[in-house]
Amino acid sequence: MTNTRTRTSDDTDPGDVELHARNVDFDLSASPLHWIPNHPVSSNMITVLNLLLPEGERWFVQTFNEALPLVKDEKLATDMRGFVGQEAMHAEAHDKAVHEWLTGRGIDPSGYLTQMEWIFRRVLGPRKGQTPEAAQKHLVERLWLIAAIEHYTAFLGDFALNCTWSENGADPNMADMFIWHGAEEVEHRSVAHEVAAYFGDSPLRRGRAMSLALPFLMILLVRGFRYVNSQDPTFSQMTVRARYRRYVRDYFAESRSGMFPKIGRIVVSTATYFRPGFHPSEIGDTAQAVAYLATSPGARRAG
Numbered sequence: 001m002t003n004t005r006t007r008t009s010d011d012t013d014p015g016d017v018e019l020h021a022r023n024v025d026f027d028l029s030a031s032p033l034h035w036i037p038n039h040p041v042s043s044n045m046i047t048v049l050n051l052l053l054p055e056g057e058r059w060f061v062q063t064f065n066e067a068l069p070l071v072k073d074e075k076l077a078t079d080m081r082g083f084v085g086q087e088a089m090h091a092e093a094h095d096k097a098v099h100e101w102l103t104g105r106g107i108d109p110s111g112y113l114t115q116m117e118w119i120f121r122r123v124l125g126p127r128k129g130q131t132p133e134a135a136q137k138h139l140v141e142r143l144w145l146i147a148a149i150e151h152y153t154a155f156l157g158d159f160a161l162n163c164t165w166s167e168n169g170a171d172p173n174m175a176d177m178f179i180w181h182g183a184e185e186v187e188h189r190s191v192a193h194e195v196a197a198y199f200g201d202s203p204l205r206r207g208r209a210m211s212l213a214l215p216f217l218m219i220l221l222v223r224g225f226r227y228v229n230s231q232d233p234t235f236s237q238m239t240v241r242a243r244y245r246r247y248v249r250d251y252f253a254e255s256r257s258g259m260f261p262k263i264g265r266i267v268v269s270t271a272t273y274f275r276p277g278f279h280p281s282e283i284g285d286t287a288q289a290v291a292y293l294a295t296s297p298g299a300r301r302a303g
Contacts, residue, residue, distance in 0.1 A: 017187060017286060017290060018078075018082065019078075019079055019081075019082025019083060019085070019086060019187065019188050019191070020082055020085060020086075021082075021085030021086050021088065021089045022086075022089065022180075022184075022293065022299050022302075023089075023299070023302035024089065024093055024177075024180060024296070024298040024299050024301075024302045025298055025301045025302040026093065026096075026097070026173050026174075026176060026177040026298040027173050027301075028096075028097060028100065028101040028173055028174060028177070029101075030171075030173075031101060031171040031173055031174045032105070032171065033047075033102075033105040033106075033107070033232065034234070035047075035170055035171040035174040035175070036165055036168055036169070036170045036171075036259060037168070037169045037170075039168065039250070039254055039259060040232065040234045040235070040250075041246065041247055041250035041251060041254060041260075042250070042254045042259045042260045044225060044228045044229055044232060044235075045221070045225050045260065046178060046260070047102070047228060048221055048224035048225050048227075048228060049094070049178070050094045050097045050098050050101075050102060051098060051102075051109055051112050051113060051116065051224050051227075051228075052116060052220055052221065052224055053090060053091065053094045053181075054090075054091040054092075054094045054095045054098070054116075055091075055113070055116040055117055055119070055120040055121070056116070056120055056149070057087040057088070057090050057091040057094075058088075058091050058120065059120040059121070059124055059125070059146075060083075060084075060087045060146055060192075061084050061087050061088050061091070062125070062126075063139070063142050063143065063146060064080050064083060064084050064087075064146075064195070065084065066126065066139060067080075067139060067143060067195065067199070068080055068081070068084075070199075071195070071198060073198065076194060076195065076198060079188070079191045079194070080191065080195060082188065082191075083188050083191040083192070086184050086187075086188060090181055090184070093177060093181070094181075097177065098113070106231060106232075107228055107231045107232070108231065111227065112223070112224055112227045115223075116220075119220075124142065124145075126138070126139075139199070140196070140199045140200055140205070141205070141208075141209075143192070143195055143196040143199055144196045144205045144206065144208070144209035145209045145212060145213060146192045146195075146196070147192040147193045147195070147196040147197075147209065148206075148209040148210045148212070148213035148214075148273070149192075149213050149216075149217065150185070150189065150191075150192040150193070150280070151193075151210075151213070151269070151270075151273055151280065151283070152213065152214070152217060152266075152269070153185040153189075154185050154186055154189035154280055154283040154284055155261070155265075155266070155269045155283060155284075156182060156185065156261070157181070157182030157183060157184070157185030157186040157189070157284060157289070158182070158186055158283055158284035158285070159182070159261050159265075160178055160179045160181075160182030160183075161179060161182055161183060161186065161284070161285075161288055161289065161292060162258075163258050163259060164257060164258035164259055165178075165179075165259060167258075168257070168259060172297070173297070173298070176296055176297050176298045177298060179292060179296070180292070180293065180296045180298055180299060182289075183288075183289040183290075183292040183293050183296070184289070184293065186283070186284035186285070186286065186288070186289035187286060187289045187290065187293070189280045189281065189283055189284060190279065190280045190281050192280075193279070193280045196209075203274075206273070206274070207274070210270065210273055210274070214270060229243070269283075
């Protein structure tokens with residue numbers, strides 16, 4: 001499978017795209033645990049998204065449904081409904097990958113999934129017994145946190161659309177699932193920011209949300225990576241020192257070859273969030289995302 005690298009031009013600009021959920025069907029029955037051959041570090045780090053995303057996306061859906069009745073702008077409300085539909089489908093697709101694929105490869109996800117449920121349902125969920133004013137403030141803070149997280153999902157979506165997984169022999173079905181998801185993240189990349197701004201924009205809110213989002217995501221990804229590797233014989237039989245030496249060596253080699261984002265690009269992407277006048281539409285390319293979504297084997301199979 002080759003990525004569709006169509007970029008926006010006068011001929012390809014899709015204009016204002018109406019967001020909608022797409023039915024998908026990814027056959028992962030033959031996909032190996034290390035779905036990028038001979039690259040277990042990148043394979044397992046990206047696989048962690050299967051464990052992290054479902055609860056996070058269900059939290060996005062719940063929070064947007066909580067905010068939706070308060071939105072009087074019909075265009076924004078329509079975009080929110082499209083966003084909710086796409087995020088619900090993402091959660092369903094990754095849930096299937098966990099329960100029908102990862103467990104079949106000898107990885108028990110239950111411990112990590114329990115932690116994700118606790119974080120997104122208990123810690124980040126709505127709080128009982130609040131005054132209306134406190135509940136509204138908490139909702140706005142959650143919306144800005146979602147906007148900050150969506151900054152990184154858009155960044156990762158653009159990366160997936162332009163990565164070198166296929167050139168390195170990646171399993172086409174697993175790669176398709178992640179690139180389909182990434183393309184929809186690029187497609188709806190502005191919605192969460194615009195929703196949060198609708199309820200009240202300020203440098204303080206942006207900064208506070210981003211100061212939480214980046215370490216929050218990094219901790220959960222690293223924790224998930226260690227969790228998967230503790231059950232993967234490739235790593236579980238190594239000494240701790242040998243394991244971490246392998247992680248560092250492979251990360252730098254594989255990020256240079258386009259299989260995983262470089263740290264420098266993540267830092268630059270974070271800095272752009274604070275630039276005056278920044279808007280999420282600057283991340284990625286809508287024409288490229290829409291072109292991939294029109295040809296995704298998983299979407300075409302379900303359609």
